[in-house]
Amino acid sequence: MASMGRFTVGSHVWVEDADVAWIDGLVEEVHGDELIINCTSGKKVTANVSSVYPKDVEVKRCGVEDMTRLAYLHEPGVLRNLKSRYGMNEIYTYTGNILIAVNPFQRLPHLYNDHMMEMYKGAEFGELSPHPFAMADRAYRLMMNYGTSQAILVSGESGAGKTESTKMLMQYLAFMGGKVESDGRSVQQQVLESNPVLEAFGNAKTVRNNNSSRFGKFVELQFDQNGKISGAAIRTYLLERSRVCQISDPERNYHCFYMLCAAPPEDRERYKLGDASLFHYLNQSNCIKLDGMDDSSEYIATRRAMDIVGISSDEQDAIFRVVAAILxxxxxxxxxxxxxxxxxxxxxxxxFHLRTAAELFQV
Structure with a gap:
């Protein structure tokens, strides 16, 4: 909370605004704990000092890479810095050893290719632009140097980009610790291909996010003394089971249902499925298809990922029989x-549907 003595006539400040959250302006008058502020938007407001924050007039227009260098680390200052950097196409910003990501809502493959991973490999933390690869490299180096387990926490609200950020971290760690197994499948491949499988059965479209994880997960990557991946374990929790039988418009059910309904004809015949709009668990919402997502090709990609992860054909058939029986x-x-x-x-x-479900459940 701001104190009365911090502001005088002419002070540059941030004040709360109902439309844009925060707006900057100049203090014109001070009356006890009430300030009259002339905002840059042209309007004049009266505000209590408790809802007013000082503005740093010397901060760079392009923002700073590490927000611990800001004169004021308060909400409007942080938001202004993130907005300034986003305007310069910089979606990542540090606050000390915390990385803040602003979801660009578009694919930026050039930020996550092999060239970028080589750049961040072994670089001092803070030497290069903020990036998930820098966080992953720091954790990897600390693990190798001190021989102790490291943890990276990815948090944020729905649609913030947690799923994608986690995939980038895993991509880099798999790049650093990948090795080929005797059967030709690398552990690196198996670790990365676990993501499409988890997303198919645990992600769904919500109002705010087309690929929202409806569960929590704890991913553990295991390394040997040489820094190579020796195994991985994933624990899932808090799965939103109620979504299976009840969804609201314009959301969707879990991706796997739509993928199976868009599978090749021979698979649809095996599970006695038709168009997704024919099933009650899917047609409670008017959203059946997603822009930019081909359920048919996603089904093929998921089956391929299941192969790489090590799920046998019989196990895959059993899984999809259960999915179809639920529909x-x-x-x-x-x-x-x-x-x-x-x-x-x-x-x-x-x-017919009851008899088919019984056949698929093999009861």
Whole structure:
């Protein structure tokens, strides 16, 4: 909370604004704990000192890479710096050893290619522009130098970019510690291909995010004494199970349902599936297809990822039989039976879906 004595006539300040969160201006009058501020937007406001913060007039227009160098590390100062850097196409900023990412809502493959990984390999932390690769390299170096486990916490609200950031961190660590296994599949490949599998069965479109993780995950990468990946373990938690049977418009259910409905004809025939819009668990929302996402090709990519991870064909078939059976169960409707408190499938359509679900569950 700001104190009364911090502001005088002519002070540059930030004041809360209902439309744009924070707006800057000059203090014109001071009346006790009330300030009259002439804002750069042209309007004049009266504000209590508790909702006003000092503005750093000497900060660079392009912002600073590390926000610990800001004169004032308060909310409007931080937001202004992030906005300035975003305007210069810089989506990453440090606050000490914390990396802040601003979601660009577009693909930027040039930021995450092999050339960039080579640049950050072994570079001093802070020597190059802020980047997830710098965070991953620092953790890797500390692990190798001190022989102790390291942890990287990725947090943020829905749509902030946690899923993508985690993938970048794993990509770099796999790059540093990759080695080829005897069967031709590298551990590096298996670690990275675990992401498409997890996303297919745990991610869905929400109002704010087309690929929102509806679960939490703890990823553990294991390294040997030479710094090479020797294994990996992923623990998932807090899966949003209620989404399976009830979704709201314009959200979607889990990606795997739509992928299976867009699978090649022979697979759809095996699981007795049709268009996604025919299933109650999917057509509760008007959003069936996603712009920029081809469910058919995503199905093929997911099956390939499952192969690389080591899930056998029989196990894959069992998994997709369960997915298909769930869709069929959602289409079963009941009506009153002849006995008290009894029910029977409503019609032939419900009978078909119930029988199909039983066949797929093999019961």
């Amino acid at each position: 069929h169960l959602g289409n079963v409707e009941f009506s009153e039976g002849s006995e008290a408190d009894s029910s029977v499938p409503k019609d032939d359509k419900s009978q």
